[in-house]
Amino acid sequence: MSPAFDLLITGAHLATMTGDAPYGEIRDGALGISGERIAWVGAQRDLPRDASAHRRLDAHGAWATPGLVDCHTHLVYAGNRANEFEALLTGATYAEIAQAGGGIKATVGATRAASDEELVAASRPRLAALASEGVTTVEIKSGYGLDTANECRQLAAARRVAADVGVDVRTTLLAAHAVPAEFAGRPDDYIDLVCRETIPAAAGAGLADAVDAFCETIGFTPAQTRRVFAAALAHGLPVKLHADQLSDTGGAALAAEFDALSADHLEYTSEAGIAAMARAGTVAVLLPGAFYALRETRAPPVAALRARGVPMAVATDCNPGTSPATSLLLMLNMACTLFRLTPGEALAGVTRHAARALGINDRGTLAAGQRADIVLWDIASPAELCYRIGGNPGRGIVRAGRLSERREP
Numbered sequence: 001m002s003p004a005f006d007l008l009i010t011g012a013h014l015a016t017m018t019g020d021a022p023y024g025e026i027r028d029g030a031l032g033i034s035g036e037r038i039a040w041v042g043a044q045r046d047l048p049r050d051a052s053a054h055r056r057l058d059a060h061g062a063w064a065t066p067g068l069v070d071c072h073t074h075l076v077y078a079g080n081r082a083n084e085f086e087a088l089l090t091g092a093t094y095a096e097i098a099q100a101g102g103g104i105k106a107t108v109g110a111t112r113a114a115s116d117e118e119l120v121a122a123s124r125p126r127l128a129a130l131a132s133e134g135v136t137t138v139e140i141k142s143g144y145g146l147d148t149a150n151e152c153r154q155l156a157a158a159r160r161v162a163a164d165v166g167v168d169v170r171t172t173l174l175a176a177h178a179v180p181a182e183f184a185g186r187p188d189d190y191i192d193l194v195c196r197e198t199i200p201a202a203a204g205a206g207l208a209d210a211v212d213a214f215c216e217t218i219g220f221t222p223a224q225t226r227r228v229f230a231a232a233l234a235h236g237l238p239v240k241l242h243a244d245q246l247s248d249t250g251g252a253a254l255a256a257e258f259d260a261l262s263a264d265h266l267e268y269t270s271e272a273g274i275a276a277m278a279r280a281g282t283v284a285v286l287l288p289g290a291f292y293a294l295r296e297t298r299a300p301p302v303a304a305l306r307a308r309g310v311p312m313a314v315a316t317d318c319n320p321g322t323s324p325a326t327s328l329l330l331m332l333n334m335a336c337t338l339f340r341l342t343p344g345e346a347l348a349g350v351t352r353h354a355a356r357a358l359g360i361n362d363r364g365t366l367a368a369g370q371r372a373d374i375v376l377w378d379i380a381s382p383a384e385l386c387y388r389i390g391g392n393p394g395r396g397i398v399r400a401g402r403l404s405e406r407r408e409p
């Protein structure tokens, strides 16, 4: 039977991100799309002669990649912290800024004070910036509400922003991000609230796809994190963890113990932590934007992660304090420059492995049956996406089978 596609893209080189070779290249390829799915992928010369299509697109030698997946963001919040950035650079200390109600406290205050409309309006340009660079799936965490109502409000806002911009979203409840002022000095009481009230509420309302926590000397202890994870699993939600960013608290191993989808940051993760992640199939999410902004000097153990075959993802960590980044393309460059990923690894980190970090297996590659999220780029080789600092060579984006943005070559 002759295939009939809704959309047929020809004249494209394909970075399918499948198989063992970097990029899974197919030169002079074609992509047939039916409905929301990719129906056919291959070399154009192998396309059935009698294939028909409702709509055709000649890519004129552009490269096609899977739609990009930003698998770690905190992009829904109100206000920003440019004032603190400036204060630090004009001589203030972190302690002085915290004393003056700055840091995460400032963002929690602004986020709680914002109406739903204001929260959505403040967040929309950030997601629109990511989307313009080919992000078709984004993860958005809560963590600036720090009470049940405001955490749920943030998750709902994340869904609304994503629908507005036309990006598919996975939401993550990060109520265990920091201890709110009402619970100052009583972190265990706050964790009680998170476990008894916030997780059940978010799960019950269908607002969260996963649960995350900040396990760190300045965050929550491994024991507190365990309680959060046990409550999440009891409510059917998979977990993720901010782990070993500033010190080795055994976060990666703890995440692996709970079969976490991902452990994120990992600058201080030990060999044992990496081995545990490898056994559990937990993805390592690397966040070069925060490493850069905090002027960290200890890079995550990329060589060891690579040696153990731990899948590595790369994300923006878009947040107002430590990574006010809205460019996943810039993160590709930073992952290569700062962390020494190969361009092939970095690109897998924002496609195939990023999807896996969200527990999604129907995207992140160009293969028959996958969701038709595709980006066309005016580049001569996939490595160019990682090589550039700034600029956007995107030419067209297909979101779930629909050609949503297009620029003439």
Ligand SMILES: [Zn+2]
Residues within 6 Å of the ligand: 072, 073, 074, 242, 317, 319
């Ligand atoms: Zn984060």
